[in-house]
Amino acid sequence: MRDDAMDQAFILAKDHLKSFLRKVKKGHRLVAPVTNQHNDTLFCTINHLDRVPINLTEQAQNGIKSFLFPQQETLATYAVSADGYRFNRTDVRPEPTVYFGVRPCDLMAVLYMDVVFMGGVKDQHYLEKRQDSVLIGLNCNAPFANCFCSATKSGPFLETGFDLMFTDLGDRFLVEIGRPKGREMLQAWQQFFTPAEAEDTRAQYQLSLEAMAGFRLDVYADQAIQRLAAGLVPESVWEQLSLRCQDCAGCAYICPTCTCFTIVDRPAGPDCGERLRSWDACTFAGFTRLAGGHNPVAHKIHAIQTRFLHKLKYDVDKHGRPSCVGCGRCVGICFGGTDIVRFIKMAGED
């Protein structure tokens, strides 16, 4: 396969998928969505390709946030001795990982996390996991019940941001090359791929049109963004939402772009312990409370404001796009009905 032939798309017969992934697994940890015995579909590490069926038809409940930014991770260990008070890195080098079957929303979420953790000061713990990762996406032929990625311009089909992007064409996948790591991977295992024909790209285009028409929710994110920018969202909207928020942080934990965290020490003995980083949520009452008790964000209404303004105003101002990727997971998890779709709807009403 010549380099100049690599700009075009390729075909991988579905019969060859497992063989391709088996090769990929030789040099990488493989993470893909799998449905477990509880009927939960979750991205997880695949040790035996023959024992666990990869599920490419459901929406994974978790996305891949936790692999790059774990719910809890050890930043360092510490010890107090005659030597003094010393911190040491826990030297666990992350395995090079291929993430397979990543939906456009979750891919966009990783690109956002890249900006958060590597855009300014580079966060070493994120960087080490991210730099040896390969993202293989899967375009969404049929949006799921709570999806609204077309409204946040993060799907259902993506043209950039991935290393490789798969589109399900029935008995075969159309495979597009994005970043260099994808090209390398395709070159390394080129025996599985054949150049795509014009009819394959036509079929992909047709599927993308059908996907755009397949959304079940009407979500006008741009309208909410504009009204937030213009200060037109009335106080009553925040009030109503804050009354229904139960402070569970389910939305933040399930959200592929929520990256607030806390850092705490966990003693392992009188003179030693671990420094841990864990997910946190800006909606928690104590998130901003200072020692001594002063809390600049003392009311639920302001905490709710912080969450939605961050996603739909501050990040639009800072990065040019909202940090909601329209995955719809918070819609499914919020039992108070204060999810972002509800907010967008309320913010758009006069």
Next chain:
Amino acid sequence: MSLMRSEDYLPRPAVIQKIIAENSQIKTFVLALADQQANQAFTYRPGQFMMVSLPHRGEAPISFSSTPTRPGTIELSVRRAGSLTAAMHALQAGDQVGLRGPYGRPFVMEDLQGRDLLVVAGGIGLAPLRSVINGCLDTPGHGKLTILYGSRVPSDIAFRGDIDIWQHHPAVTCHLTVDAPEPGWDGPVGLVTGLLGQVKVDPASSTALVCGPPVMIAAVLTALGKMGFADEEILTTMERHMKCGIGVCRHCHLDSKLVCVDGPVFSRAQLKKLQMDRL
């Protein structure tokens, strides 16, 4: 080669050289990094802060109360407020703490060069401004300094050693006030804003520096505006709960800003642009 900074969240050990009890609630810790070379190479700017670690207590942001014009050690003045600061108050000279930093946008001393300074502080709020005051006094060509310092009661007045020097310095006017008197106090009683009317400052050639409790900052910022200070020439520094110090964890959010990287020093002009002007 990348110029980007990276953060591994590893504090460096520092040894307490000396502890100065400023009042019953505030102690100043004079510190040096345990690694001598690292200590010599260490630089910072007034207004910046360090993340201070204590075993099992985690970290808290503490701003420099010392000036980089006096190298060799750094000083962090700490009010006892929570479990970390209480544990810190129990330490002795020779004990160690962990330090990460410096972090945050500083006071730009070059911009203050030649300008008269009006410093308005309350309580522990004098700590970061002490860094600026002593830095100015150490630098030739500084303007006049007017320092107004409010404390709850006379026995709460911190940094008495510095205040004594300032009160005798030809370029400095230093007024103290207390919320409530104690026996032996013959100075003014009342809020620090009350002193603003009694000082002679020319807002056109002055920059105001403000730090203290949130309500005090809000009141002083407004009063300075009425005195004719331009919003760009009113600077304050803010205290926030922080976990990372590098603009990621978001605990210190202030509207669209993060106090750790966009501050902690802000001008009144910057604060006015925020929708939620919540101190």
